[in-house]
Amino acid sequence: MEGDLVQMGAYIGAGLACLGMGGAGIGVGHVAGNYLAGALRNPSAAPGQTAFLFIGIAFAEALGIFSFLVALLLMFAV
Structure with a gap:
């Protein structure tokens, strides 16, 4: 019974980590979206901002990967 409760808590925590x-x-x-809005306002400056676009996407996506890792750890490390 106690193991089931711990497993249930791990699944709930993994679901919350997936947020x-x-x-x-x-x-x-x-x-x-902000890159696109800026590129439409000033098309000549858009090529200079492309590197910042990819850096911003990489940082935002890294947070998602970290939360996925936490969810996997909660599910399978218990």
Whole structure:
């Protein structure tokens, strides 16, 4: 009975950790949307900002990968 309760807590924690992946998706959307808005306002400056676009997407996506890692650790390390 006690093992089932611990397993249930691990699954609930993993589900809550997966909320970070949704946050990462929202973050990537904001980064790409703001880049697109800036590129449409000033098309000549867009090529100079492309590197910052990819850096921002990488940082936002790294947070999603970290939350996925935490979810996996909670599910399988118990």
